[in-house]
Amino acid sequence: MDQYQHLCRIAGKTWGINKNIRKLLYETVIERTLCHGAAAWGHNVTFRLRKKMDSIQRLFLLCITGAYRTTLTAALQVVTGLRPLHLQIQQETTYARVARARSSSNFFTLIYGIHI
Numbered sequence: 001m002d003q004y005q006h007l008c009r010i011a012g013k014t015w016g017i018n019k020n021i022r023k024l025l026y027e028t029v030i031e032r033t034l035c036h037g038a039a040a041w042g043h044n045v046t047f048r049l050r051k052k053m054d055s056i057q058r059l060f061l062l063c064i065t066g067a068y069r070t071t072l073t074a075a076l077q078v079v080t081g082l083r084p085l086h087l088q089i090q091q092e093t094t095y096a097r098v099a100r101a102r103s104s105s106n107f108f109t110l111i112y113g114i115h116i
Helices: 004-008 019-034 036-045 047-065 073-080 086-113
Strands: none
Touching: 019 047, 019 086, 036 073, 036 086, 047 073
């Protein structure tokens, strides 16, 4: 929540940093922080965790767009071009699993000459 407050302090609805820079800050700092370690825990995202991530992402989307607080979260995601956070985490988890599978198959190829 500190990151949200800091972002809102440097950017109001009509003043402060550009909306594109706000989005860039969200993608590079906030989203990376929230997705940290997703390879370890992202394969088992519960409904409760998904709702919590949606509510956290919503705060930042409202700050990025300057929209009214009654705007739907899905609409904010479409306007900003950002995917729901749980889908981003699933993607990163899948990438990590594929990378792990590739590295382990390369290991067997190098050591045992077996192609998996």
